[in-house]
Amino acid sequence: MMAPLRFRGGGFTIQPKRHTGWIAGLAVIAIWQGASSAGWVSPIFLPSPAGIAQALADMALSGQLWRHLAASLKRIVAGFVLGGSAGLAIGLALGLLSHVRAAGLPIISALFPIPKIALLPLFILWFGIGEPSKVATIALGVFFPMAIATYSGVDQVPRTLIRMAQSFDVPALAIVGKVILPGALPGILAGVRISASIGLVLVVAAEMIGAEFGVGAYILTAGNLMRTEDLLAGVCLLSVLGITVGFAVSAAERRLLGWRQ
Amino acid sequence: MMAPLRFRGGGFTIQPKRHTGWIAGLAVIAIWQGASSAGWVSPIFLPSPAGIAQALADMALSGQLWRHLAASLKRIVAGFVLGGSAGLAIGLALGLLSHVRAAGLPIISALFPIPKIALLPLFILWFGIGEPSKVATIALGVFFPMAIATYSGVDQVPRTLIRMAQSFDVPALAIVGKVILPGALPGILAGVRISASIGLVLVVAAEMIGAEFGVGAYILTAGNLMRTEDLLAGVCLLSVLGITVGFAVSAAERRLLGWRQ
Amino acid sequence: EKTSLSVLKLASSGPVFLAQDLGHFAAEGLEVEFKFFAAAQPVAVAVVSGDAEFGVTGLTAGFYNLAGKGALKIIAGQSREQPGYKLSAYMVSNQAFAAGVRSPADFGGRSFAMTQVGSTFHYMIGLLAEKKGFDLSKNRLLALQSIPNMVSALQGGQADTAILPSTVAVPMMDRGDAKIVGWAGDETPWQLGALFTSPKMIDTKKATVERFVRAYKKGVAAYDLAFQKKGDQAATDKALDILARYTEQQKGAIAAGLPYIEPEARFSARDIAKQVAYWQAQGQADKSIEAKDIVVTTFVSSID
Amino acid sequence: MRLIVEGVGHRYGALEVLDGISLTVAEGEIVAVIGPSGCGKSTLLGILGGLLEPSAGRILTDGAPPAGCLNPFTYVFQDFALLPWRSVAGNVAFALEHHRLTAAERERRVAEVLATTGLADFADALPKQLSGGMRQRVGIARALAVTPAVLLLDEPLSALDAQTRELLIEEFLALWPRHRTTAVYVTHNLDEALRLADRVCVLSRRPGRVREIVAVDVPRPERDGARLASLRDRLWRLIQDEARAADRERQPEILDAGDHR
Amino acid sequence: MRLIVEGVGHRYGALEVLDGISLTVAEGEIVAVIGPSGCGKSTLLGILGGLLEPSAGRILTDGAPPAGCLNPFTYVFQDFALLPWRSVAGNVAFALEHHRLTAAERERRVAEVLATTGLADFADALPKQLSGGMRQRVGIARALAVTPAVLLLDEPLSALDAQTRELLIEEFLALWPRHRTTAVYVTHNLDEALRLADRVCVLSRRPGRVREIVAVDVPRPERDGARLASLRDRLWRLIQDEARAADRERQPEILDAGDHR
Numbered sequence A, B: 001m002m003a004p005l006r007f008r009g010g011g012f013t014i015q016p017k018r019h020t021g022w023i024a025g026l027a028v029i030a031i032w033q034g035a036s037s038a039g040w041v042s043p044i045f046l047p048s049p050a051g052i053a054q055a056l057a058d059m060a061l062s063g064q065l066w067r068h069l070a071a072s073l074k075r076i077v078a079g080f081v082l083g084g085s086a087g088l089a090i091g092l093a094l095g096l097l098s099h100v101r102a103a104g105l106p107i108i109s110a111l112f113p114i115p116k117i118a119l120l121p122l123f124i125l126w127f128g129i130g131e132p133s134k135v136a137t138i139a140l141g142v143f144f145p146m147a148i149a150t151y152s153g154v155d156q157v158p159r160t161l162i163r164m165a166q167s168f169d170v171p172a173l174a175i176v177g178k179v180i181l182p183g184a185l186p187g188i189l190a191g192v193r194i195s196a197s198i199g200l201v202l203v204v205a206a207e208m209i210g211a212e213f214g215v216g217a218y219i220l221t222a223g224n225l226m227r228t229e230d231l232l233a234g235v236c237l238l239s240v241l242g243i244t245v246g247f248a249v250s251a252a253e254r255r256l257l258g259w260r261q
Numbered sequence C: 001e002k003t004s005l006s007v008l009k010l011a012s013s014g015p016v017f018l019a020q021d022l023g024h025f026a027a028e029g030l031e032v033e034f035k036f037f038a039a040a041q042p043v044a045v046a047v048v049s050g051d052a053e054f055g056v057t058g059l060t061a062g063f064y065n066l067a068g069k070g071a072l073k074i075i076a077g078q079s080r081e082q083p084g085y086k087l088s089a090y091m092v093s094n095q096a097f098a099a100g101v102r103s104p105a106d107f108g109g110r111s112f113a114m115t116q117v118g119s120t121f122h123y124m125i126g127l128l129a130e131k132k133g134f135d136l137s138k139n140r141l142l143a144l145q146s147i148p149n150m151v152s153a154l155q156g157g158q159a160d161t162a163i164l165p166s167t168v169a170v171p172m173m174d175r176g177d178a179k180i181v182g183w184a185g186d187e188t189p190w191q192l193g194a195l196f197t198s199p200k201m202i203d204t205k206k207a208t209v210e211r212f213v214r215a216y217k218k219g220v221a222a223y224d225l226a227f228q229k230k231g232d233q234a235a236t237d238k239a240l241d242i243l244a245r246y247t248e249q250q251k252g253a254i255a256a257g258l259p260y261i262e263p264e265a266r267f268s269a270r271d272i273a274k275q276v277a278y279w280q281a282q283g284q285a286d287k288s289i290e291a292k293d294i295v296v297t298t299f300v301s302s303i304d
Numbered sequence D, E: 001m002r003l004i005v006e007g008v009g010h011r012y013g014a015l016e017v018l019d020g021i022s023l024t025v026a027e028g029e030i031v032a033v034i035g036p037s038g039c040g041k042s043t044l045l046g047i048l049g050g051l052l053e054p055s056a057g058r059i060l061t062d063g064a065p066p067a068g069c070l071n072p073f074t075y076v077f078q079d080f081a082l083l084p085w086r087s088v089a090g091n092v093a094f095a096l097e098h099h100r101l102t103a104a105e106r107e108r109r110v111a112e113v114l115a116t117t118g119l120a121d122f123a124d125a126l127p128k129q130l131s132g133g134m135r136q137r138v139g140i141a142r143a144l145a146v147t148p149a150v151l152l153l154d155e156p157l158s159a160l161d162a163q164t165r166e167l168l169i170e171e172f173l174a175l176w177p178r179h180r181t182t183a184v185y186v187t188h189n190l191d192e193a194l195r196l197a198d199r200v201c202v203l204s205r206r207p208g209r210v211r212e213i214v215a216v217d218v219p220r221p222e223r224d225g226a227r228l229a230s231l232r233d234r235l236w237r238l239i240q241d242e243a244r245a246a247d248r249e250r251q252p253e254i255l256d257a258g259d260h261r
């Protein structure tokens, strides 16, 4: 009574589908364009992809695109450098020093959940209406996730590596530089990824108050003028900006964290 | 030539310091209050802790506090339920179905980095200035992190558990319910934590347009009126709200994920 | 000497534009840098935060809160709502108009769009409520943050009523998007705007303030001559050119909505005291504010 | 139940892992499979249990499963594969829940296997509260609960320390005479293989081929270090070179192509 | 160098882990330490190497370290403790970088130990590219590079599979006569202990006390299964009951009190 074996495995694995992604993306755009062209959706409520592309092209040709992008990028970079380096330093201190951790963590935990845009009016009072208040908002928004990511990155350095270094009489400062910092790098880069997206949100929010140029200001103006094409063109710009930053962080991870696994 | 052993370990461990946290927090407040009372910082730029406490007390006594809190909470909860359940469903589909993942992930990755406040003008156009546009903004902001957290939670379910269930002939639907969902719960709760903080940011942003009540509207009004005490009282409220949500998620994790480690 | 002024791109700022382009500032040895903002609030904040030394704009509750903490002093007058001057229009959405809101007296109990809590629009609806005897707390006040948001709310019928500047209101009426049912100047005249600076300026650079106010008064006089006395058509045309350039608006629109400005740049200290009292009663301004501490009458005298 | 493996081969994409494996496992027999790391032992076991479809060849069964058998081919996993959120009893019950059993019958089976494996006192414990050895006992109890026809064990003891391994081998040997289930036992450990198996199937390096099948002629109770020494030496000489070569092989980059092993 | 342990005890807070351990390790001797899980073996080793301060007793050394010794007490770790971001050569060099050595001398030492351990071809490989066995060879090479006086090995082979373990034991045995370093070798594996050690120190359950010290009188080259069988049985009987009890112990909740073990 010989019987073949019944197969009961399979499924529950994700098969990569090479082209589906592009096809789906194009299909969405095609249907949207079709509906717009057929007049089923009013262009005020939802402009057509072609309209948005046109708005983007106009913006690019008139040079406005670079002007807005440059203004936003300058703010993000400045805020990121300021807030990021402060976050890194404080995060390291939180990760390494018991007293700093005990004193600092409750304060940071209390301040972290405050949406930074709520503080914008205060920042305007402190730093004026110009660039400093915008940069400060972004810097503050970046500071907290960077500090938290850095200290938990330090926590995630395997203790056995530190013990190993101590067992070879490696001086404490060299342990920080050669073991803890590289070991915390995965955490730090994860923090960079989060901070970058927070920076993007905050630049939009900050530019909504009193900025002439910048993608956020452009979107706000477009919204005020009910120019939905321009509004969505600005939103596309933000999306591209976000994706680019994401790719950059991934590339950095590939380069710097190739040793993982 | 007997010699005792040289000790070379120690350090690099975080010692819990029971009281430092409270002391540090109180010290910061005391110094701040001292500087304010001594007149070193102008109350326009930075009101004193006592002033902020007074503003909070006034707000509580006049009943305004509950009114604003209730309005904000209602919006957050509605947005959270809508966006969260949609995110959960889509995240599960992304996690389980190859075709959905291949088609959906690029679209989600393109839309995720867009700061949702940039879409607020569009939502006002679509849903009006009332509650729906505010709830929609929060729901959209919550949707993406929930979908992404859910699908990566599904990815993190150990494959060996799924193989185990298959090897006992457990039906696919039961595998989803009894293995994949509980296994993805840590990821899902991490998503809830992130989404909650995003919801908090967005409720502030959304209430900045056309809301009579709500903590965000309160802060905005205080900012408009340049009443920095009130502004910081509102910010304190947000901080408390954020910390409370954080505690709630932690409590849920303790209850639901007690099996971890 | 270099100095700076925060200002809005509106016709009500006409005197400073004229003073600049007609060389009155230069004549006083001042090189004035204009800092333009989009709303009244930042204009005042800019003076507090040190971004600008002088400011000229509308008076809001936020302004009084800053001034009440000793950060700002009013040193001269600017625009006023005055009968016959079509500066701010009472507007009604088409839907509300159809439902019977036909005059400012019908505004009671209706939703009202404004920019911000404590804004000049907020004050004007308050004045109207006082005059017409309706209870403002029964109105839904929608703070929409920007004039374009107010326009779309009114257009879409999400707000029943609003007060809008004539430059916005008249084109809306012409397009049939909403109805103008009256003018604030006719119903409730008041001291709308002022020139101000920080107390520190008055203490440390009094001479500069004096020179600035002198030039400003010449600008006001030029404005008065060009638009209120209307003696000299050439001067009127030239002034209109200057305003059109600074405000980036059509000359016709500007001419139709010019505000009244007291010819000697005086202001009403009594009206300012009334405004402070109103905001205090509404709970929008701190109780500790004393109106007399806000105004300085050494440079320009009060009307009353 | 007899298990007949006929010319089974397997490849993962371009990687040939198994080639022409033929083997018959008699009713009640324990066959140990040894071979160097990466030679396809786990793959073979997956094919035997119907979780993987072989690229070539087939598996046949001969004879009826024992009375009360719910799951003819039942695994015991190297990493235990316990649901961490279920108690010991819950984990055992998991294998029974999807069969038509009365609640009483289910409880009886759970209680019985927990008693057999010495877990009766731990019925309510969570996996995290157990030592490695106890966890694997749960894995064994779960496998016994379904009264399997063929047990498939993939290095069941390799995650345990040497002393616990020793204890579990002794328990296996004590348990065996009671059930006499047919079993395929994959291991790296020659001692384990020699103490438990009737025959040892030695695989070559990848692609795995059957190099030799060695019968262990000493009756199980009489197997001790001295008696098995020469057989052990013979096996070790057989696999030594290949083990060394496998050890010196560079590990391939794990490409996360979206498929989760 | 001789190592003298005098009445060493240790407690972690309220938990007494070691009690009155006295032991002398002669120059050039290998002492194996065995005992049930959690009895304090790793703790003892940490104390021997100066990484942990004992709560009671003291450690003395007698005699000079060998010529060229850079780090008298040198560990080999169970989990290898390699810096994953450094190559094989870089990991070995890490132990030398903080000593006054010429670059040439450093390179000579690295090259020499890599050759000794058969790693010459892998100098540029990252740890992730190596099998477990090769990784531990790097750990051994690193330890040899500093010419230690006493090697402290904490279950160095327990993370490896049985065949690789066999290979490494053989290499140890071949390497030994060349260096004759004093060593303390912690293991769970009786066979390992019996094949490598001059004496086996058997610890009791927690708190660990010395139960018996057993000398292995057979010369190393002659040790094989048959000759060691009786000694093995004797040791197994000694620890069997305690191993069983340790196995059945409930694992304590790991409280993350901020201290990272």
Ligand SMILES: Nc1ncnc2c1ncn2[C@@H]1O[C@H](COP(=O)(O)OP(=O)(O)OP(=O)(O)O)[C@@H](O)[C@H]1O
Pocket (backbone or CB within 6 Å): D012, D015, D017, D035, D036, D037, D038, D039, D040, D041, D042, D043, D044, D206, D261
């Ligand atoms: N799903 C998979 N996709 C691609 N390659 C795989 C997959 N599973 C295993 N492999 C590869 O197939 C080979 C055999 O794997 P398998 O797990 O069967 O070996 P093994 O003999 O069990 O090894 P070990 O002794 O390490 O457990 C390995 O080289 C492995 O890298």
Ligand SMILES: Nc1ncnc2c1ncn2[C@@H]1O[C@H](COP(=O)(O)OP(=O)(O)OP(=O)(O)O)[C@@H](O)[C@H]1O
Pocket (backbone or CB within 6 Å): E012, E015, E017, E036, E037, E038, E039, E040, E041, E042, E043, E044, E206, E261
């Ligand atoms: N830093 C620490 N703080 C508190 N308790 C600890 C610490 N390190 C170890 N312990 C506890 O002390 C006991 C002995 O630990 P140790 O690691 O020395 O045992 P071991 O004999 O090496 O165990 P194993 O065989 O599992 O490696 C264990 O119960 C452990 O939980």
Ligand SMILES: [Mg+2]
Pocket (backbone or CB within 6 Å): D041, D042, D043, D154
């Ligand atoms: Mg395997």
Ligand SMILES: [Mg+2]
Pocket (backbone or CB within 6 Å): E041, E042, E043, E154
């Ligand atoms: Mg240990």
